[in-house]
Amino acid sequence: MCGIVGYVGKAGASSVIMDCLRRLEYRGYDSAGLSVLNGDLQTYKTAGSIDELNKVLPAEIEGNVGIGHTRWATHGIPNDVNAHPHCSSDIVVVHNGIIENYLKLQEWLEDKGYEFVSDTDTEVIAHLVHFYSNSLDLFEAVRKSMAVLEGSYAIAVMSKNDPDTLIAARKDSPLIVGLGENEFFTSSDATAFMSHTRNVVFVDDRELVKLTPEKVEFYDMEGQLLEKQVSTIDWDVEMAEKSGYAHFMLKEIHEQTRSLQKTFAGKLSELEGNVQLPELKLTDEQIRNIGRVEMIACGTSWNAGLFGKYLLEGLAGIHTDVSAASEFRYRDPVMDCNTLTIAITQSGETADTLAAIRNVAQYESSTIAITNVVGSTITREADNVVYTHAGPEIGVAATKTFTAQLIALYLLAVHLGRRRNYLLPDEAKAIIKNLKELPGNVQQVLNQRDIIRKYAARYAANRDYYFIGRGLNYPAALEAALKLKEISYIHAEGYAAGELKHGPLALLENGTPVVAIVTKGRTYEKMLSNIKEVKARGAEVIAVADAGDREIGKYADIVIPVPVTNPLLSPVLSSVALQLFAYYTALEKGCEIDKPRNLAKSVTVE
């Protein structure tokens, strides 16, 4: 997981690249570097964040062509040498992805007399391109190298011998080109250059881009010129800035009142008891024939997927399995043409999820992607795409995109349930009514931020935390635990409450905090007994419960009330409350909330 940037244009390349890199920092931030071409090649790189790089840069570097990189280590520890760009005499390369055959190539190149200085897989690209550039121009050298490289990559390459030229290429890693006025950009993510231009071209796998100050050209692996479509990106990079909030995460938590509305905007039809999803191209017959759903996702999206299982089984009557993409890929899944695959990925670039959905292609079954990023790779891999429309999320810990995924799953479950005639119009209508009320309910949860902050501070010194829930509150408990561990580095585990006595109960000590999600529903009474169970072992119980629930106060030490809604929807509200809880816990502990250690926003490596 890294971010690359390339720039060809009129302004000083180094300052533009630094600006772009800052916006890509969410993709990784353990080392960074840039190179500028100005007759000579000037390269600066360092371990640490973009700010560290800024410290080693001279005040002014001349040159209008350059490349930059922000790294999240996969091969080789984060240090100055392993930081990109990597060079081979007059060639420099930045790379996002993993070269799988790099050891073999390294041996081969060492035989040819090349010396390797870093522990990275990227260095082979530099030497390889250099090797071919002895007899070919830079473009041809990169094209030739691509035929040899195995694995995933988005690269940007420059050569001292090809002034004013930048070559970029991709296979299985995101790459986007931005078309400005007399200036062109290429990057792993359009966010990098959105303050300069919104006109973009999405580069596809096995394509090359040649950027010069005059024009941008796209080629396939055979060197044929391609016609590419220009798209316009309509979200704001400025939206991605913190605007008064201490952290992106807090800003994004607060944005949920609006982002949820955007997810369902124009899709709900309350009077008819229907959810319209014109983006689904499934026929009625295909929908009736769905025998099973395979949910594929990673991390927070996996928690959303588990949530989707309960919904699809309950509302649409479809047996659903949830797989971690990294497991699914290496399993022998039993699937047929009537298995519907739903892949959930916020970024649309999660490497394992992409690989898994590619594996599914062999079954000739339908696939649906749920993603937040328009035009991301998964949108080209899946037959159908449901966008969550939550807007860009910069905080590494997913918040608004998680709740948006939940909303997308409600829409999907109600839609499928209605088209299969499993869900009655009245039942659908009740859910739709409550969905419409959800943004207002979320606001009520946010209004309690001060109380939640107080409770979070009270328990922030604890080493271990347990989160329990049943039914739909179980995935909510898993997600709440994940949030806490991600940003506050507290050991936190989510459990199905009924599973406690099969092990975890042994871990409870006097004063261990247990967060119980205990909103009203089918399993409310059972949850009460689970709470008594942990209380009896000395745990401190923090209950997330319906506002106005008088019973719960008798059992829990602390109650965080959430507005009463349909039990199917209350996990959204509990999740928002517990996002705030995790945030304030991390704040109390003084953690780096937006960039937790060892984590990156979207995981584009396996």
Place this chain on the structure above:
Amino acid sequence: MKAIVLAAGEGVRCTPLTNTRSKVMLPVANRPILEYVISALVDNGIEDLVLVVGYEKEKVMNYFGDGNDFGARITYVDQTSQLGTAHAIGLAIPALGDGNGSFLVLNGDNIIEKETISKLIANHAGDATVLTTPREKVCGYGVVMSAAGKVKGIFEKPKRQISHMINTGIYIFNRDIVAEIENTEISGRGEYEITHTLQNMVKGNRDVRVTVTKNLWMDSVYAWGLLDTNARLLASCESAIEDTATIDDTATLTGNVEIGGNTVIRAGSYIVGPVKIGDNCDIGPQVTILPSTSIGNNVSLGPFSYIQDSILMDNVRVESHSHISESIIGFNCNLGPYSICEADNDVNIEIDNELVPVEKSGVVIGDDCKFGSRTLTEAGNLVGNNCTVRSGTKVDRHLPANSTVL
């Protein structure tokens, strides 16, 4: 020129609407009051703004973000304790950045238009300029005495009618105001007030000037005052229907009606502008909406409901056969079938142990209230946040927040 906008106060007299958001965020004609201030600044070419926020600041920051959507660049300054306007301005000045230029100061809770401040900006000279506007009744306002364009005195809420020029709270200062602010003593209200600072400057023979505006400057002192402001602003709205809105062929729209994205107007609905309807609303079938009504985003209006001269904020849900007149319904309220929000002429509304006479008034309902079916809320009553009114009951007095009417 840059500007400091004061948006940290609560606006207690607009209760119950300000219990969950500051007055600057109350919507009129579907835009928060503060947005009119920001638009007026941007239209005058003032794009670098410092917003002083405090009370319920998240709602301000959520809406305005970094200002890009509004053509501005906004820096936020947090005033954690409300120690008055001079204190707020003092906190904000460092955020104006380097440079010695003069700067504007405005209140975020008064509605203005572009022209209100253009003359002020063009005419500024001397050490400070105060913008005033004539008012028939000056009761409740700060009053400015001036001669030959120079301020002679500023008086907070004088008992006697000494001048018809009221202080709009809009000023231009030079950077050296910092020293004057530091010397401002705390007032009887326990606040550092910028009017005190100005008074000191006048006494010290500094050059404090006055500019008069006769353009829009509106202040809603009480919650129900928003209805007048709303009507006034809607009067200049134009017809605009988003492409993604769906309007049934049998629905009638006359006058200027603005309809937002993904909103559905169902069969047989009758809408007479000026009316604004936000995004994602579900209206009808057979709903009547009459002039001077603003309906926020994600609002549902059930069949046969009738709305006139009212403000319905986001996420409100009104079930069938309801009647709402001259009323303000706060965010996320749910009104059951046959809910009546009555209006009457010459109503006296009691607030802070004072009776305020109002020519015509309906009701004001705070956020998150739930009304059952067949409820009647009598004219002139204020319902606090999060109240529950059971079916078949009558609300004939103010309801404090979180009450239940059985």
